[in-house]
Amino acid sequence: MRKIFITGTAGFIGFHLAQLLLKEGFRVHGYDGMTDYYDVRLKQRRTQMLLQNDAFAFTEGMLEDHERLDETIDAFAPDVIVHLAAQAGVRYSLENPRAYIDSNVVGTFNVMEAARRLKVDHLLMASTSSVYGANEEMPYKEAHKADTQLTIYAATKKANESMAHSYAHLHDIPTTMFRFFTVYGPWGRPDMAYFKFANAILDDRPIDIYNNGDMYRDFTYVEDLVRGIRLLIDAVPERPAGRDDIVEGDSLSPVAPYRVVNIGNSDKVRLLDFIDAIEECLGKKAIRNYMPMQMGDVPATWADANLLQRLTGYKPQTDFKDGIARFVTWFKDYYGK
Numbered sequence: 468m469r470k471i472f473i474t475g476t477a478g479f480i481g482f483h484l485a486q487l488l489l490k491e492g493f494r495v496h497g498y499d500g501m502t503d504y505y506d507v508r509l510k511q512r513r514t515q516m517l518l519q520n521d522a523f524a525f526t527e528g529m530l531e532d533h534e535r536l537d538e539t540i541d542a543f544a545p546d547v548i549v550h551l552a553a554q555a556g557v558r559y560s561l562e563n564p565r566a567y568i569d570s571n572v573v574g575t576f577n578v579m580e581a582a583r584r585l586k587v588d589h590l591l592m593a594s595t596s597s598v599y600g601a602n603e604e605m606p607y608k609e610a611h612k613a614d615t616q617l618t619i620y621a622a623t624k625k626a627n628e629s630m631a632h633s634y635a636h637l638h639d640i641p642t643t644m645f646r647f648f649t650v651y652g653p654w655g656r657p658d659m660a661y662f663k664f665a666n667a668i669l670d671d672r673p674i675d676i677y678n679n680g681d682m683y684r685d686f687t688y689v690e691d692l693v694r695g696i697r698l699l700i701d702a703v704p705e706r707p708a709g710r711d712d713i714v715e716g717d718s719l720s721p722v723a724p725y726r727v728v729n730i731g732n733s734d735k736v737r738l739l740d741f742i743d744a745i746e747e748c749l750g751k752k753a754i755r756n757y758m759p760m761q762m763g764d765v766p767a768t769w770a771d772a773n774l775l776q777r778l779t780g781y782k783p784q785t786d787f788k789d790g791i792a793r794f795v796t797w798f799k800d801y802y803g804k
Contacts, residue, residue, distance in 0.1 A: 472549070530570055536577050545585070590641065591644075594646045631644055652790055675756050678761075683766065
């Protein structure tokens with residue numbers, strides 16, 4: 468039975484990935500700091516659900532605590548590490564940038580060191596579409612230049628990509644970085660816009676809509692996302708003999724077993740259409756408060772996911788209206804609204 472170590476299993480994406488891997492017969496050890504960035508009870512509930520499976524074990528700890536992290540990983544001796552834990556949130560990074568350096572830079576370095584020491588078969592780590600920053604060429608492709616990050620959150624994720632490439636090159640660690648695009652769905656993060664919209668609409672509070680609603684996002688349903696991660700676990704990058712061995716459109720490094728992969732729905736959706744879908748599922752109209760663009764935000768994101776499809780044969784395709792309907796069903800049930 469293959470063993471997968473996942474950081475961030477109390478979080479939104481880590482929880483769904485752990486569920487999927489357990490269903491497929493993997494042994495999974497989760498590691499998470501259970502911070503109070505959002506309601507800890509939601510993280511605790513996700514963890515309780517995972518612990519109902521005998522193939523899952525959990526350790527509470529911070530990524531910055533390298534001794535606890537090393538002790539936990541060494542005891543489990545995983546075949547694969549999937550690093551999802553991070554200080555998330557584009558907007559919070561404007562208020563508390565130090566948290567992002569501690570967790571996303573120092574913490575990620577600790578995970579990489581563990582992968583190097585244990586010589587894992589594959590290290591997979593989460594990046595974000597935010598690394599594309601001010602790039603306006605869309606859809607975003609992995610080969611596009613990504614040097615104009617607009618927030619410290621995005622900058623830390625780009626740093627992770629650079630750090631991971633150097634370790635893949637120096638220590639021959641097969642490494643895949645995935646760039647996520649606006650993930651949503653049941654058991655989501657309360658700080659995400661769609662979650663806050665649903666909550667405010669049901670409570671008769673206004674919702675803030677930035678850039679006067681002229682925003683577009685590539686909304687990716689969480690179960691599609693984790694299916695993509697699951698399939699990428701088996702798509703282990705190999706160091707090429709030279710540049711001539713790299714297929715056009717592949718982000719494989721010419722000097723390392725390292726690759727960057729977009730995971731997105733490849734469909735640019737207008738934010739106002741997304742809000743309309745939430746209203747329809749809730750059977751209630753929002754009180755709309757139109758706002759100017761927020762600092763550090765971008766008007767649009769849109770993924771080219773052809774590389775994911777080429778590597779795995781899989782393409783995320785859940786329509787946002789279907790995904791929102793599933794989220795609203797969960798939301799009303801969980802919160803009794």
